[in-house]
Amino acid sequence: MSPIRVLVGVLGMDQHELGAVGIARMLRDQGMEVIYTGCFNTPETIVQAAMQEDADVIGISSHSWEYLYYTPELLELLKQNDLDVPVVLGGSVITEEDAGKMLDKGVAAVFGSGSAMTDMIDTVRNLAAGAATS
Amino acid sequence: MKENSTRSGINLSPVYGPSDANGDYSRRFGNPGEYPFTRGTRAYSGRGWIQRELSGEGDPKRSNEQFKYLMTLGQTGLDVIGDSPTMSLMDPDHPLARYTVGTQGVSLCRHDDYRQLLDGIPLDQMSISSSGPSMFTVASLYLLAKERGVSPGVLRGSVIEWPFYSEHCSYAYKMPFDLHLRMSCDVIEFCSKEMPKFHGFLEDTYFFSEAGLNAVEEAALGFVEIRHIVRALLARGLDIDSFAPRIAILTNCSMDFYEEIAKIRAMRRIFARMMKEEFGAKDPRSQAVNIAVHTSGLSLTTEQPANNIVRGAVQTVALGLAGVTALEISTFDEGYRTPSKEAHLVGLRTQQVIDLETNINSVQDPFGGSWFMESLTDEVEARILDMVNEIESLGDPAELVSSGYFKQFFHGTMGRYHRQVHDGEVLKVGMNVHQMPAEQDTLLRDISEEKIEPLFDRVEEVSAYRDKRDQKPLLDSLQRLHDVVQTDENMLEAVLECTLAGATMGEIAGILRQAWDTPYDPYGYLESPIGSAQ
Numbered sequence: 001m002s003p004i005r006v007l008v009g010v011l012g013m014d015q016h017e018l019g020a021v022g023i024a025r026m027l028r029d030q031g032m033e034v035i036y037t038g039c040f041n042t043p044e045t046i047v048q049a050a051m052q053e054d055a056d057v058i059g060i061s062s063h064s065w066e067y068l069y070y071t072p073e074l075l076e077l078l079k080q081n082d083l084d085v086p087v088v089l090g091g092s093v094i095t096e097e098d099a100g101k102m103l104d105k106g107v108a109a110v111f112g113s114g115s116a117m118t119d120m121i122d123t124v125r126n127l128a129a130g131a132a133t134s
Numbered sequence: 135m136k137e138n139s140t141r142s143g144i145n146l147s148p149v150y151g152p153s154d155a156n157g158d159y160s161r162r163f164g165n166p167g168e169y170p171f172t173r174g175t176r177a178y179s180g181r182g183w184i185q186r187e188l189s190g191e192g193d194p195k196r197s198n199e200q201f202k203y204l205m206t207l208g209q210t211g212l213d214v215i216g217d218s219p220t221m222s223l224m225d226p227d228h229p230l231a232r233y234t235v236g237t238q239g240v241s242l243c244r245h246d247d248y249r250q251l252l253d254g255i256p257l258d259q260m261s262i263s264s265s266g267p268s269m270f271t272v273a274s275l276y277l278l279a280k281e282r283g284v285s286p287g288v289l290r291g292s293v294i295e296w297p298f299y300s301e302h303c304s305y306a307y308k309m310p311f312d313l314h315l316r317m318s319c320d321v322i323e324f325c326s327k328e329m330p331k332f333h334g335f336l337e338d339t340y341f342f343s344e345a346g347l348n349a350v351e352e353a354a355l356g357f358v359e360i361r362h363i364v365r366a367l368l369a370r371g372l373d374i375d376s377f378a379p380r381i382a383i384l385t386n387c388s389m390d391f392y393e394e395i396a397k398i399r400a401m402r403r404i405f406a407r408m409m410k411e412e413f414g415a416k417d418p419r420s421q422a423v424n425i426a427v428h429t430s431g432l433s434l435t436t437e438q439p440a441n442n443i444v445r446g447a448v449q450t451v452a453l454g455l456a457g458v459t460a461l462e463i464s465t466f467d468e469g470y471r472t473p474s475k476e477a478h479l480v481g482l483r484t485q486q487v488i489d490l491e492t493n494i495n496s497v498q499d500p501f502g503g504s505w506f507m508e509s510l511t512d513e514v515e516a517r518i519l520d521m522v523n524e525i526e527s528l529g530d531p532a533e534l535v536s537s538g539y540f541k542q543f544f545h546g547t548m549g550r551y552h553r554q555v556h557d558g559e560v561l562k563v564g565m566n567v568h569q570m571p572a573e574q575d576t577l578l579r580d581i582s583e584e585k586i587e588p589l590f591d592r593v594e595e596v597s598a599y600r601d602k603r604d605q606k607p608l609l610d611s612l613q614r615l616h617d618v619v620q621t622d623e624n625m626l627e628a629v630l631e632c633t634l635a636g637a638t639m640g641e642i643a644g645i646l647r648q649a650w651d652t653p654y655d656p657y658g659y660l661e662s663p664i665g666s667a668q
Contacts, residue, residue, distance in 0.1 A: 013230055018346060065233075066234050114435075
């Protein structure tokens with residue numbers, strides 16, 4: 001079985017990269033292939049990279065409210081491109097209320113700073129498995 | 135029993151005694167105000183530190199109101215941060231900036247913005263510490279002082295120089311290292327002549343240390359950068375004593391109480407020896423470095439935000455004991471946002487309570503002579519120096535920047551810190567120990583989660599402003615700057631001219647990149663106003 005491919009990146013002008021780098025390492029340690037796109041992404045660059053790299057899951061790390069605007073745009077762009085790749089959001093800046101809003105819009109999962117590592121890993125595995133069978 | 139060690143990995147004994155601290159008093163410590171300044175850069179004054187809080191949000195006018203509010207609370211200096219576009223030399227109407235204009239700092243891109251930002255602020259009395267891009271802050275402060283009939287020579291405050299690390303872990307200029315270094319050196323040289331009381335060279339170790347660095351790594355990387363910039367300035371033929379008195383350092387302060395105090399004492403000593411013995415500084419002011427501190431945002435949590443107030447207070451006590459020049463507390467809502475009005479109040483009052491009620495400033499360097507603290511200071515100092523030597527032995531540090539050495543380094547420390555927190559190796563009350571269910575975690579939550587909306591109006595306004603300017607002098611000034619960059623001339627005069635002609639920071643930065651044969655807009659959206667000039 002080929003390893004799960006996860007795209008990890010940060011959107012817009014948000015330059016807090018610690019969470020993204022930490023998650024990328026954590027997923028790599030689990031044997032997943034991580035396509036790390038760093039900072040300064042837009043929904044367009046994320047979708048493009050996800051297509052080129054056959055990503056099973058897209059992980060967006062956020063420490064800026066920009067994600068509130070970019071995430072719906074990203075979801076819409078994925079739909080326009082017929083790309084059925086689940087989007088996972090992470091970041092301490094995401095409040096419980098906003099997490100709910102993002103889930104309603106179609107984000108597959110949201111994690112805060114205190115989320116357990118095992119939860120995050122299991123979720124990515126399950127989403128990747130779901131995406132593969134759909 | 136678990137072995138105790140500092141965050142940098144220095145083992146701690148449960149008890150220290152006379153055999154742990156050794157050495158000659160005058161050589162290693164000296165009295166406060168005396169070489170090597172371990173115990174403080176000045177003789178006892180009892181004045182305490184400059185008290186300020188990070189500020190700047192929305193547009194310049196709103197930030198100005200924030201400053202005035204802080205001043206009514208008794209703030210004694212200003213500490214200003216730009217929003218992410220401003221910090222990255224990007225104008226608010228850049229397509230990538232749109233959703234974050236004014237949300238994590240103030241949006242600034244024109245001289246008129248600085249006029250509004252500092253309206254009614256007494257420039258000759260208030261120390262202005264700016265985290266905004268140094269060249270543009272200095273240009274506008276200089277012009278503003280002249281407009282108001284204040285001599286630039288009396289301006290106090292600081293701007294950050296960060297050519298080594300800004301691209302990789304704080305705010306990227308998207309500029310080649312050599313250009314960024316040139317900007318820094320030009321600013322420092324300009325300030326040492328025109329604004330001699332102003333710190334044109336603040337080495338900011340805070341920003342990059344938030345990439346999960348420990349105290350030793352933070353200080354070592356800071357000294358690598360200081361040393362490189364100093365060498366570059368000396369290579370210009372400048373006398374060390376012409377600019378070294380205006381070097382200052384802004385550090386982080388984590389929760390590792392003793393080690394942070396030792397770090398600051400060690401950094402003062404390292405700086406003094408380096409300046410005197412290696413760079414030949416004769417002026418004692420060149421050897422005595424002022425250290426200001428921003429307490430660690432990374433040490434704070436979004437869980438149980440009230441706990442952050444305690445963290446800020448503990449860090450402030452450490453810094454009071456270490457004898458810092460100025461400080462700002464990362465406030466309780468830091469996990470979510472730049473400080474709210476309520477957080478500003480709590481942050482400043484924390485500083486004031488510690489300053490005025492505890493007698494903390496009655497004695498200078500109270501840890502001086504402590505077997506433990508002197509031993510820890512020695513060990514921290516030795517490890518910092520080892521690491522500086524190790525990095526410099528790898529080759530020209532400038533090459534290390536270009537080859538991605540530091541980027542790799544930061545990714546390593548970010549990953550390490552992330553793992554340490556998740557493994558519980560670094561304990562954070564409320565986050566990985568003593569957690570509580572979300573429905574109970576309500577204290578100060580509503581304030582912390584309140585958002586600052588992006589300023590879409592400002593995007594439109596700045597966009598419309600471009601065509602309203604008198605184009606001829608504007609384009610002439612930008613062309614002249616383009617030409618100056620290709621000489622050895624200091625760029626500041628040409629930048630002042632562009633600023634007065636109404637150029638924006640994004641335009642000036644773009645021209646600098648263009649003159650350096652790199653894209654005007656590193657993100658590929660914008661065209662240069664002077665075309666593909668030769």
